[in-house]
Amino acid sequence: MNERPSVAILGAGMAGATVARRIAEAGWHVRVFDKGRGVGGRMSTRHTHAMQFDHGAQFMRARGETFAARLAGWDRRGIVASWAGAGRRVGVPGMTAPVRDLLGDLPVASGTTIVRIGRDRAGWRLTDSAGANQGPFAALAIAIPAPQAAALLDASGLALPGVEQAAYAPCWSLMLAVENAPGDVLIEPQEGPVGLIALDSSKPGRPAGARLTLHATRSWSRAHLEAPCEAIVDALTRAAGECLGAPLRPAYAEAHRWRYAQVETALGRPCLYDPGLRLGAAGDWCLGPRIEAAHDSGLALAEAILADLSASA
Numbered sequence: 199m200n201e202r203p204s205v206a207i208l209g210a211g212m213a214g215a216t217v218a219r220r221i222a223e224a225g226w227h228v229r230v231f232d233k234g235r236g237v238g239g240r241m242s243t244r245h246t247h248a249m250q251f252d253h254g255a256q257f258m259r260a261r262g263e264t265f266a267a268r269l270a271g272w273d274r275r276g277i278v279a280s281w282a283g284a285g286r287r288v289g290v291p292g293m294t295a296p297v298r299d300l301l302g303d304l305p306v307a308s309g310t311t312i313v314r315i316g317r318d319r320a321g322w323r324l325t326d327s328a329g330a331n332q333g334p335f336a337a338l339a340i341a342i343p344a345p346q347a348a349a350l351l352d353a354s355g356l357a358l359p360g361v362e363q364a365a366y367a368p369c370w371s372l373m374l375a376v377e378n379a380p381g382d383v384l385i386e387p388q389e390g391p392v393g394l395i396a397l398d399s400s401k402p403g404r405p406a407g408a409r410l411t412l413h414a415t416r417s418w419s420r421a422h423l424e425a426p427c428e429a430i431v432d433a434l435t436r437a438a439g440e441c442l443g444a445p446l447r448p449a450y451a452e453a454h455r456w457r458y459a460q461v462e463t464a465l466g467r468p469c470l471y472d473p474g475l476r477l478g479a480a481g482d483w484c485l486g487p488r489i490e491a492a493h494d495s496g497l498a499l500a501e502a503i504l505a506d507l508s509a510s511a
């Protein structure tokens with residue numbers, strides 16, 4: 199066991215998992231904290247009533263070589279597969295699979311909301327919502343949506359200039375179990391209430407049944423952000439039926455609000471890192487509204503932390 203100090207990572211989404219894997223590969227200890235019950239962040243898979251839904255991100259594509267190589271590796275190992283009829287890659291058996299693969303057996307504290315961070319001579323210390331303290335850590339990577347990172351920094355009397363520039367659009371997501379599957383596996387109307395209708399159950403490796411995930415458009419989600427879930431279920435179910443040309447009578451329906459869903463204004467830099475503080479931030483908000491952006495941003499932050507730690511090791 200090496201005696202090198204460890205790095206704390208906030209967020210077990212694609213960005214945080216990428217930071218953690220790269221730093222662990224270089225031989226440093228890592229510890230990941232996430233407020234969610236499971237890992238994956240916006241690449242999460244909801245398991246409910248013996249069904250499952252990808253209620254956040256639906257699929258992945260690579261524009262750059264780095265993520266293309268990562269996707270190809272996952273493809274070979276069956277972590278992702280092609281979604282027949284949609285021509286895009288998805289996680290198998292759920293969208294969380296690539297994040298789970300990156301995290302592997304790295305230590306993750308789930309259900310742990312970090313509410314304050316602070317630094318003393320020994321390093322970074324974190325306080326969770328139950329009042330428990332963690333640390334010290336040699337470096338800290340914040341891999342959570344920019345508005346949440348800005349609030350955490352502010353509550354801790356700290357700043358990472360740039361975090362406040364990024365902005366997100368919200369998204370209402372609807373999970374439906376229906377009697378009959380529609381003919382198309384993916385429809386993207388992008389007008390009125392409905393942005394996307396995915397036949398979630400047609401993705402590879404999913405349990406049998408006919409299940410839809412529906413995403414509302416940005417403008418509709420924004421206009422109905424504080425509406426109750428029942429009203430969202432009714433309105434989106436009706437609108438989806440109109441898109442599909444036949445009313446939907448779901449046996450199961452559940453709405454989920456993503457307050458920070460898709461990046462609208464990105465920072466335009468791969469990550470933020472302050473070597474004096476040994477504090478950095480990464481996420482899709484650095485580069486754009488995609489899983490690939492979260493991955494590439496996480497990798498950039500990991501390299502910045504490693505260069506810094508190695509220089510003083």
Ligand SMILES: Cc1cc2nc3c(=O)[nH]c(=O)nc-3n(C[C@H](O)[C@H](O)[C@H](O)COP(=O)(O)OP(=O)(O)OC[C@H]3O[C@@H](n4cnc5c(N)ncnc54)[C@H](O)[C@@H]3O)c2cc1C
Pocket residue numbers: 208209210211212213214231232233234237238239240241253254255256257258259310311312313341342343346350369371413456458459460480481482483486487488489490492
């Ligand atoms: C509805 C929807 C559809 C999408 N569709 C697609 C798509 O089809 N293709 C695509 O490429 N992208 C899509 N995206 C975007 C994609 O999901 C994101 O770009 C990517 O998953 C972001 O990863 P991340 O690691 O930056 O952030 P996240 O996945 O948000 O991870 C951040 C993590 O930080 C945790 N966290 C936050 N605050 C704290 C705290 N204080 N303490 C501890 N933990 C904390 C959260 O629980 C979360 O797990 C979609 C997103 C949404 C919401």
